[in-house]
Amino acid sequence: MRVGYACICLECPGLRCTRTTVLRNATPERLSDLIRQNLSGLGEILRLNEARGIRLFRIGNDLVPFSSHPINTLFWWEDFQPELRALGEWVRQHGHRLSFHTNPYTLLNSLREEVVENSLRDLTALARVFEAMELNASHKIILHGGVRAPDFDSAEARFEAALERVPDAVRARLVVENDDRVYPAERILGLCRRTGLPMVFDTLHHAVLPGEWAEVPVVELLNAAFSTWGAADGPPKIHFSSQDPDRRPGAHAYGIHPEELSAFLVATQNTTPDFDIMFECKGKDAAVVEVLPLLAADPRYVSQVSS
DNA sequence: CTACGTCAAGTAACA
DNA sequence: TGTTACTTGACGTAG
Numbered sequence A: 001m002r003v004g005y006a007c008i009c010l011e012c013p014g015l016r017c018t019r020t021t022v023l024r025n026a027t028p029e030r031l032s033d034l035i036r037q038n039l040s041g042l043g044e045i046l047r048l049n050e051a052r053g054i055r056l057f058r059i060g061n062d063l064v065p066f067s068s069h070p071i072n073t074l075f076w077w078e079d080f081q082p083e084l085r086a087l088g089e090w091v092r093q094h095g096h097r098l099s100f101h102t103n104p105y106t107l108l109n110s111l112r113e114e115v116v117e118n119s120l121r122d123l124t125a126l127a128r129v130f131e132a133m134e135l136n137a138s139h140k141i142i143l144h145g146g147v148r149a150p151d152f153d154s155a156e157a158r159f160e161a162a163l164e165r166v167p168d169a170v171r172a173r174l175v176v177e178n179d180d181r182v183y184p185a186e187r188i189l190g191l192c193r194r195t196g197l198p199m200v201f202d203t204l205h206h207a208v209l210p211g212e213w214a215e216v217p218v219v220e221l222l223n224a225a226f227s228t229w230g231a232a233d234g235p236p237k238i239h240f241s242s243q244d245p246d247r248r249p250g251a252h253a254y255g256i257h258p259e260e261l262s263a264f265l266v267a268t269q270n271t272t273p274d275f276d277i278m279f280e281c282k283g284k285d286a287a288v289v290e291v292l293p294l295l296a297a298d299p300r301y302v303s304q305v306s307s
Numbered sequence B: 001c002t003a004c005g006t007c008a009a010g011t012a013a014c015a
Numbered sequence C: 001t002g003t004t005a006c007t008t009g010a011c012g013t014a015g
Helices: A028-052 A081-093 A113-132 A152-163 A185-195 A203-208 A218-226 A258-267 A284-296
Strands: A003-006 A056-059 A097-101 A140-144 A174-177 A199-202 A237-240 A276-279
Touching: A003 A284, A028 A056, A028 A081, A028 A284, A056 A276, A081 A113, A097 A113, A113 A140, A113 A152, A152 A185, A174 A185, A185 A199, A185 A218, A199 A203, A199 A218, A203 A218, A203 A237, A218 A258, A258 A284, A276 A284
Parallel strands: A003 A056, A003 A276, A056 A097, A097 A140, A140 A174, A174 A199, A199 A237, A237 A276
Antiparallel strands: none
16 A cells, blocks of 8 residues: 655645646747756655655646646657656666646547647647656556536447547556546446546545445455556555545545544455555645554555565 | 736537 | 636746
């Protein structure tokens, strides 16, 4: 079991891998500088994570600013191949696992062809980062079910049709996550079973939008989601977070409620196989560090690769 | 230095 | 019909 956090390292504010710019300032020179700084920052963040026993990290979409926009005319995956390959080698040696999460505009099943095309470009650009890092398909790109209009059945059919247009090497990295407003777990599980894509189960999203499975024990849903993961996908991943009591349903709390996490760890004691936990909270790595003692007490937790 | 308006992009729920 | 939120606030100009 690895644990991790998303995009931003709060405990070391100078360390960043999501420097970006606005479109009007996005010259090749500027973009090149930003990529160089971001790749350097990513390496430092990963090394800091390693020192703390955190081996899962979601890379922000701005690692390569405007990576799927025509303004970015760089062959960045070639220009920065040495840096990317070195990062990938370090990641493999230390047993870390990276991921991307698509932004809200990446919608494979949009009713607008232009949006589908942009989405395909976006997924391809993200996969290109992992390919340049020479990391295998266990390093995933997470996306949601997308739009629902005019109904689930036809929207999912469009999703499957768009998936046929995704290059195999990109498709091999895709995983689909239940969200908190459109696609509940049962829809994503069905979609994943039909397409062969693995499912990431998100606990808070499920609590907010349980769909037809409000009464089903979460462990059963976890096992169903885990069954969609193949050997080449690496261990199943889940998203775990707590509800912010002062904000809208689905809003991530600053931290992770220890009792909630303990109960979850106990409840999943007999799930197979082992899995990785991505914590989504405002407190980022600081929040994960707070519950690390709790995690370290779990026999499934592995802080470092034994060499 | 700080404050705050703006930033590539779509969709759906809410008022 | 307009506003809000989402994977994530950061960028950049005005004062």
